[in-house]
Amino acid sequence: MSEKEVVVLGVGMHKFGRFPDKSLGDLAQEAGLMALKDAGMSPRDVQMGFCAHVYQPMMTGIQAFSSLGITGIPVTNVEVACASASRSVLLGASTILAGLCDTCMVIGLEKMGRGLIPLTGTDWPSVAHEARIGVITTPLFYSMKATRHMLEYGTKPEHFAYASVIAHRNGVLNPYAQYQREMTLEEIMNSRMICYPITLYQCCSTSDGASAVVMCSKEKARQYGTKPIFLVGWSAGSPVYIPGEWNHKFEDLSVELVAPKAYEMAGIGPGDIDVAQVHDAFSPGLIFKIEELGLCPIGEGGPFVWEGNTETNGKIPVNTDGGLIGRGHPVGATGAAMIYELVQQLRGEAGPRQVMGAKTALLQNSGGGGGNVMIFKT
């Protein structure tokens, strides 16, 4: 990584929300053209494409790229559930470092139904077993871990709910967020109970949306007149998976295993992070992740959030754009939307969401029973 670096040159978004009258191509085009413009590139400059999505049909990628006039390049569809787009960026960076291309673009996109994300794959005996005993829904993973956290560390339901208060408050300041409305602690705690202690307004929503990231090698970046952001640390991992057994305490143990590698590669520690994006599919997630990433001590995440430390003017601003809860979660697009926000922050262009003087940013995106951690610097 030292001698050859990967640079994020441009990012783009299509607002997250419900867009029944728009096609996947409409979403891809808007996010993709914005990222190209931001990178100072033309469609012809892109040499390699990745398309992150979960629920779309085969060959979605080549069509997504053609919708913005990019054709004649290899396009790979990547699926790692909610971490598809950040994994695509990681693979795209690998192809640049391996010399397979100089420039690369990731488009994350999704059009989703409403309600619980289906965890399909019932051909697999282990999943079929877990589905039969009724544990195969995502909020339950977070619920089991949240109640364990409450038992072990004294975390309170209002701590989790307060993470959602902040998420919705931040979302109001993000024009691309699905929700644009503040919610009080009472409103969140009194919303319908989904899975104790998680109420409805502590859940991310399914959404439609798209996001895009344009990358290139450090050498190539010199020819484009933009503000490059450097990808300086990265790792990917999954927890040990034993069929028929969920580790209910550490569903996302991978974060603890993965993050140190990314910090080491970047040559920094958690104390050097100025702004972070973490995977808060359900509000307890934010608290688990800031602990596992070392942004606050293990077990203290609840009071840490409650005291305002993760707010945009706090000690370590987290999910300044609203996160999955405030911004929405069109599964395949989420990881690249996280990078969109971090790039705005590192460029000092996040407007009312700006974290003053942010120089180092961290991304943590869970998905597919694992996840990715990346560190970006100005």
Added chain:
Amino acid sequence: MSEKEVVVLGVGMHKFGRFPDKSLGDLAQEAGLMALKDAGMSPRDVQMGFCAHVYQPMMTGIQAFSSLGITGIPVTNVEVACASASRSVLLGASTILAGLCDTCMVIGLEKMGRGLIPLTGTDWPSVAHEARIGVITTPLFYSMKATRHMLEYGTKPEHFAYASVIAHRNGVLNPYAQYQREMTLEEIMNSRMICYPITLYQCCSTSDGASAVVMCSKEKARQYGTKPIFLVGWSAGSPVYIPGEWNHKFEDLSVELVAPKAYEMAGIGPGDIDVAQVHDAFSPGLIFKIEELGLCPIGEGGPFVWEGNTETNGKIPVNTDGGLIGRGHPVGATGAAMIYELVQQLRGEAGPRQVMGAKTALLQNSGGGGGNVMIFKT
């Protein structure tokens, strides 16, 4: 590529065919464990996983790997239609070269229905248009190009059919092939017409099956006691795609564009290839591909095949394992099955299918409107 190389250490297969009583995990396990054994590795040695499939549900990859005891590593699902597995190998090699891992494993798998491969994605206006006018089936792409080839070069229907004769003859010698029966030219030409000049027995079949490839860095290869095969050239590409317009002459123009890059990287030319695997989803495909890869002059593929040059004892043996037509085509598994065969050939372990003294092998795998070319050496 010069200072740091990628090595194929092990390959494995589950027979292609119809296995209604087997799960995806059964298929993955058999192919995967064979590849690990072949590589001299234990499940714990694998640091990075890729799962190539087209029609399976989200998170198939992590389940496929767990079925052979590999867990706790990042697993990425990759879809590039019929080229999914070779693209996975290409991405896996990139992650090794980028220093993200030392060892990597690709599992390609599929369970398919019968009949035409559905080209889904009707949300995309261009595909919807083509579906409405009735051209959106794969045999038609080959048919249009075949009839054009006949017109321009005098290629005859029996030339195409003879490619299928060879494919089925080779398949008989491959215990992992779906078909194990020779067919005469008459039988093939008199089988049901699918799309002129392509008859039923000139079509690949949909199948169930799995294949696996274990790779590592050259440095890492020294600690395993196997016969390493070196990946020395590779490229990926797609043709220029114009919505609403198929380039009926060169549906797979990408091969012509992609192959020179792979030859250049390997520092060789078409004349140096001892054995090849090409994408013969329909029998004309073999003729198009050997021309586009430079294995025979443009326009002369028909007589070239008819005269026996692509047979196992011929000038340039092609698809010695039966190819897509003789071996079967479980979409996501095909690219890695191609590598399985080339590795057997380069090791001199292909038994009755052995090409004597094969030292350099070429893979061409089409899919998703593009494809991959790779060159392997002993």
